[in-house]
Amino acid sequence: MADLIQTLFFGLALGSTYALVALGFTMIYKASGVINFAQGEFLLVGAYITAAGVFEYQLNFVVALLIALALTVLIGLLFERFILRRMIGRPPFSILMITIGLDILLFQIISARAGALSGLPAAKPFDIYSGIDVGGAHFGTAQFVTIGVTTACVLALVFFFRNTKYGLAMRATALDQEAALAMGINVRTVYALAWGIAAAIAVIGGVLLPLDDGSGSVPITLGQVALRAFPAIILGGVDSVTGAVVGGVIIGLTQQMFTRYDNVFTPVLGSGVGGVAPYVVMILVLLIRPYGLFGTRKVERV
């Protein structure tokens, strides 16, 4: 029982990180109808700059984090302004592919800078192995922090969407771009804002992930986590904030449960089922609901 509760707790924490990544996707998709394939590399860039700031330049963690935020957001804004904006109106295939181009570039630059494949230690603002033990179950500080920060981010976003002028502008743009333009909303600002927020969320996710998974290092393949957040957005429906959070948590729980009870499946499905379980769940859900659990079904009339 304690074991199950602990697994669920870790699943919730893992799901939170997925939810953060998924939120990044959702932000950009809602504003501009683009899936940003490079979102994972934003995580890597953020985590790497923070770690480099702390270990190479002996900066304070908060300072390093702020620098990482600033630089990653800058990359996102520059990409949006100078590349993506020229692609408006092109087929989704081209737009998806151009973000893959960015993904390749960011990954190569970071991996060249970080030196081949050796991961580097992650910036740890606290002891990631500390925590409280209740009845045989371990509740780690890192997991509490992850869940807490994610909740804070989600609440902040909800507040932003509901109560601020730009939040309203973003919702209007997501609903109907032309109508938003007609009402005097600066759609370009909205795009830039979406990319900025997505990049910032990615940095937070990138810094949290190595703490949450207990590895304490930034692997060069950190960006691949975003690929596992894909099932989360697909599950939730790519244009839904609620969906991103729910999808993230479902995927996190699924992965953690399958990883914990791996031995049940090993004889038939082999070890490491946890890693692919999210994709299997995703395909099963899509079989039933092609637009995800919370996604909007697009109606095309002939």
Added chain:
Amino acid sequence: MTVPSTTASPADQPISAEPMAAPARSRADALAPRLLGSRNRLIALGLGILAVVAFFFTGSDTWMNIVNLTLTAAIAALALNVLSGYAGQVSLGIAFFMGIGAYTAAFLGGTPPRSSHDAMGLGLSFVIWLPAAGVVAAVIGALVGPTALRLKGFYLGIVSLGLVFIGLHLFKNVPAIASITGGPEGRSFPAPAIGDFDFRQQNNLPIGFAVTREQAYFLLLVPVVAVCALFVANVMRSRAGRAMQAVRDNETAAAIMGVNILQAKMGAFILSSFLAGIAGALYASHIGYSAPDSPDGTTGWTLLLSIQFVAAIIIGGIASVWGSILGAAFVFALPLVLTTLSIVPQYASSGGLSSGFLNALIYGSLVILFLLFQPGGIVGLLRGGWFQGRVPRFLGLALRRKGGGPANTLSTTH
């Protein structure tokens, strides 16, 4: 009913198989034989064959190896171009289907195991395992297709990405399948051989001429690639191919015109899987030994492989047979060329450039630049720019003048 080709229709098919030729087409084109195209093309074909023959006799094994890799990659690029370029379905799953093809080949053609540690193999002939690799991949494609193709755009891209990860898990960890794939450690792949002629070994021909391993493989690949390329080009000119392109350009419009959308998409999916399976089998067979993936993710049936093919067709040319070949050459041969010419080392010494890094940097940037400025890729660049207009005129090949049309029809894109 004929689905009219749209503006986005690839320009490398000037000859229409349809009775109604587009009015822009010159008479020389309309009268030329269907299979090979205009006289220009016939000359180009002749020059191409000459080049291939010349290369076969003079190329060193190092270069031949690079070309062989390019040729196998070209088949897979063609496969992806069928699905993404012609039918417009975003896919990142090509690596999965290549893997299926490779392991089918390995299972059917591999040497029967001598101990329980060996991967399984039935020891069948090459003429069986190569087509079988394509067929099994196509069957899997047909099974996955109905689910995948209900989804549109990004959703399909992400599901196909999931397929790559599920595939890797199957290949590596599932006990029943690992006995075929060799699990994480990998397995050897059979050599193509027809009779006594083993395409992966030095062969002494009875006429007193020795063919090296790479030369032999080249002999195998050139016809296979030619057949695949011709097949794709012709399919895309047929009713089925035009239906695929109509679906890509506007699904709703295509449906109104009577195109069976699901059928067109499935056709593209199955053809693409088939070619990918063939490519995977030939690729693995050329290397001889392969694991499902490597710790750094640079080899094997990984997402990176899929992405490289996506980059290849974007750089080479979307919805173009030549584009697939050129793009494959660009993405897959470039790092080897850079290493062979000693421009950059294969592995970075200390913080230096490695060929893989430089290559990824180049194709990553090129994907962005091409999509921004020349969505037609290299082929679009050649066709819309200097090649069609200037180079043939420079070579005195302005043959269309004889057809009565003005000389500058050469620069007219179809």
